[in-house]
Amino acid sequence: MVSEVWYLLRKDLLLELRRMHHLNGMLLFVLGTVFMCFLSFQPGLEPEKWNALFWIIQLFAAVHATGHSFSGEHPNRHIYYYSIASPGAILLSKTIYNFILLFITGMGSYGVFWLLLGSPVSNVPGFIVTIVIAALGFSSILTLVAAIAWRSEHHFSLMAILSFPVMYPFMIALIKTSLIWVGNGGAQSLPGLMLLLILISFLALALAFILFPYLWKE
Amino acid sequence: MKNMWWKIAGLVLVLYSLIAGLLIRVPDLPVIHESIRNIFYHVCMWFNLLILLSISCINAVRYLAGFNEKFDLRSVEAASTGVFFGLLGLVTGSIWARFSWGVFWTNDPQLNGASASMLIYGAYFVLRKSVNDEEKRARISAVYNIFAYVMMIIFLLILPKLAQGSVHPGKGGNPMALTDLDATMRLVFYPAVVGWIFVGIWIYQIKLRIRIAKEINGL
Numbered sequence: 001m002v003s004e005v006w007y008l009l010r011k012d013l014l015l016e017l018r019r020m021h022h023l024n025g026m027l028l029f030v031l032g033t034v035f036m037c038f039l040s041f042q043p044g045l046e047p048e049k050w051n052a053l054f055w056i057i058q059l060f061a062a063v064h065a066t067g068h069s070f071s072g073e074h075p076n077r078h079i080y081y082y083s084i085a086s087p088g089a090i091l092l093s094k095t096i097y098n099f100i101l102l103f104i105t106g107m108g109s110y111g112v113f114w115l116l117l118g119s120p121v122s123n124v125p126g127f128i129v130t131i132v133i134a135a136l137g138f139s140s141i142l143t144l145v146a147a148i149a150w151r152s153e154h155h156f157s158l159m160a161i162l163s164f165p166v167m168y169p170f171m172i173a174l175i176k177t178s179l180i181w182v183g184n185g186g187a188q189s190l191p192g193l194m195l196l197l198i199l200i201s202f203l204a205l206a207l208a209f210i211l212f213p214y215l216w217k218e
Numbered sequence: 219m220k221n222m223w224w225k226i227a228g229l230v231l232v233l234y235s236l237i238a239g240l241l242i243r244v245p246d247l248p249v250i251h252e253s254i255r256n257i258f259y260h261v262c263m264w265f266n267l268l269i270l271l272s273i274s275c276i277n278a279v280r281y282l283a284g285f286n287e288k289f290d291l292r293s294v295e296a297a298s299t300g301v302f303f304g305l306l307g308l309v310t311g312s313i314w315a316r317f318s319w320g321v322f323w324t325n326d327p328q329l330n331g332a333s334a335s336m337l338i339y340g341a342y343f344v345l346r347k348s349v350n351d352e353e354k355r356a357r358i359s360a361v362y363n364i365f366a367y368v369m370m371i372i373f374l375l376i377l378p379k380l381a382q383g384s385v386h387p388g389k390g391g392n393p394m395a396l397t398d399l400d401a402t403m404r405l406v407f408y409p410a411v412v413g414w415i416f417v418g419i420w421i422y423q424i425k426l427r428i429r430i431a432k433e434i435n436g437l
Contacts, residue, residue: 144365151358152348162345165338166366169373200372207368211361214282 004085008093013100022072022101026065030109033057038116047120051182054113055175058134059167061109062102066142067159069094070150087213091143095205098139106131126181130174133194137170137201144208147215170200224416231413235259238406245403256314258406262414263307264332269415270300270422271335275367278360290356291429293363294346299422301339308332327377334373338366 016022037053045053070078081090110131113119121127145163149155177193239258274296281289311329312322323329345362349355 141369144361148345148358148362148365151354152345153350154348158345158348161341162362165334165341166369168334169369169376173376196376203368203372204365207365211282211365214357214361 001086001089004089005092005096008081008085008089009096012093012097016097016101022065022068023104026061026101026105027108029064030057030061030105031112033060034109034112034116041117045117047182048179050113050117050120051179052175053117054109055134055171055178058106058109059138059164059171061105062138062142063160063163065101065105066098066139066146067149067156069098069143069146071155082216087216088209090216091147091208091212095139095143095208098143099135102135102138103132106135121182123181127178130178130181133177133197133201134174137174137197137204138167140201140205140208141166141170144204144212144215147212151215170197170204173197173200225420228413228416228420231409232417235262235406235410235413239410242402242406253314253317254403256310257403258410260307260310260314261407262411263303263310265411266303266414266418267300267307267332267335270296270303270418271339271367271370273422274300275364278363278367281356281360282364285353285357287352287356287434288430290360291433292426293360295426295429296422297339297342297363299418299425301336302421303418304332304336304339308336331370331374331377335370338370342366 034057037057041049041053107128110119110127142163145166146159149159149162152158173193173196177190177197180190180193235258239255245254274293277289277293277296280286281293311332315324316322342359342362346355346359349358
């Protein structure tokens, strides 16, 4: 199982390193969106709004990035994977791949925000930890939704419709957590919120692990 | 006749709560005053929503366990009946909010939870419409149903803890929680809840029978 995940992940990462189309696409997406915000929000943004805007753009980027998890390859190749790997390994490798992609996008996005809209973040290491946890949650929730959308006929339009409602619990907890690191910080208890985010992520991952075989089978 | 008792009981209890809810004396509390009577009609809708959506999720699990089309139909009909009650809950709640708090919609955990569940099941129906193959549609929508249900429950559980305050009773300085209902009001409220649950399940069963007649027996 571990070696299966490793080989599948290495295949995805190698493909990405050779073509760089996902990562470059994501960074351009973020750059374009943040530049749009820079043009629209004049003059500047308060910390609370900066925070909410940052995570909403992250959500859009994540939906966009994970939406291609399964549809990027030729359908015939999926039959090949089906015959050589277990569904759990496929799901885990895609989730880890999305995690790496979303973490890099998150950091890039923070950099672009910092350049164009300024950075009200008062505790940078804490904020970066939040970006890691966000990548974990986004990848574990959205990989399954991407698989569901991929199985339906109009998967690109469905991806956003299906994923936003299931993202609400994670998103509101995430925005609250991140607000502690931004500006003057909120009054919420931090360990509880962090634990909640990690708990939601792993619950989603466990559910995805159980449910994915039903989608993978043609 | 032997399985009819709960349908009759449901009808009698709902009729009783509709009439008694308007006739009994209610405590005169600040902010809500006489509009407190809406508790007999509005809150019951939410109990129904949660119960029917749970039925839908359980049937989605049963579908995946054996791929029996019957469970898929149960799952989708329970969800659509649940959403119907959810919309009724939103309407009754919105009217109540207009008369006691002056607005139709506010930022409140209960309202947000309710609208999130409506959106989730809206997405569920869109997903069903977009897959043509019946067996595949049943499988994919069952997976989404289970996943979305769990996320919705998390949302409903964590929302009140994360929110700053609520306009709902018992929270944020509002008078009266469900737990300290006036004794006379309990006499109407509990029968109303039970009655509406029976009626909700009855509606679900009728819709299910019509669906089965159409899809399986080809009428």
